[in-house]
Amino acid sequence: MLLKLFILLLLLVQDQVLAGETHSSSSEEDGSSEHDDDEHEKSSSHEHRWGYEDQEAWRSAYHDCNGKSQSPIDIETSKAIYDRSLPAIKLDGYDLTDQPGLKLHNNGHTLQLSLPSSMRILKGFDEIYLAAQLHFHWGTIEVPGSEHTIDNVHFPAEIHVVHYNSKYADLAEAARKKDGLAVLGGFIGIGLHENENYEKILSALTDVSIEESNTMIPGFNIRHLLPNNLEKFYRYNGSLTTPPCFQTVNWTMFNDTITVSRRQLAALEKTLKAGQNQLLSKNFRAPQLLHGRRVLASFSASPSVDSANTNTFTGEKSLPKVKTSGTFDDMSKGDVLAIAFGALFVMTLLGFSAYAYQQRKKYSKIKKDTRQNVIYKPATKEEV
């Protein structure tokens, strides 16, 4: 009986330990850091008419849209490869003075802000990349419109800050080169408060409501349009998400989201027009197949200290973490072990006591018998 209980306990403990190990081994991966660049974001607005309603038609009209390194993609967090050697991104010249102003343009596909080439990505890639423009992708109140998705979930909107390799003359030339473009992308979610930095653009929306209209807005710190935390990002090789779909973009998607108010998002969703007075909305391309490409992550998605602590200083919402139950699992594993060993100790003690008691009983009986023998033997002997 005691042996059976002991075996049962051992099995229980072993199960718990194994379960804990399988959990943690799937939460973090390591990888190497190579990534060829490809592709890039829309370099000009002179292409033929294309629309988001029939994205399959892009494939016949634009050869590159059929490629195997297309964007956007779904970022499957459990498959992203943690690469601790990915260099941190360092921006320079993003803090613009209000003059000269920046051109805000409704090109019929998006809302685009032209940026000066004095803004650049100084570190993070093999070369320096210069800014050219930023633009947005969005949906409607009912349909979230980010282009990239995280574990198949869309965010309400997405910002793309487009840069080109400084070794090329301009965006148009770089857009056709393998290492031509670097786009910094951020997910835009809904928060409780107005985002005053986004308001610097959104307050001018009504001035560009008609397709091909422009307006000038004062310069400001463009860095504030991106998440506070630029250290956590995903990286992969992809393409422009609009025709001609050149596969020349080195993509960086930040993990932390930016938030704007519901009202601000609604303004983006409902103000701009394209073509014959149609609403410019749902300007996002469907996720494309990876075709074996790898998505790198600059951070570990494991439940450990960094995912719990890093969020606090950003003041922003973080994307859902892959394993949030890790701490709980660890605690319950500890508890089970403690209980098991406690029980084992008590049972061993009981077993030992029982054994000792039996032994003592047996011993005293033998002793008694012996004593009887001693007593009676001589008597019988004497009788004999």
Ligand SMILES: [Zn+2]
């Ligand atoms: Zn874009």
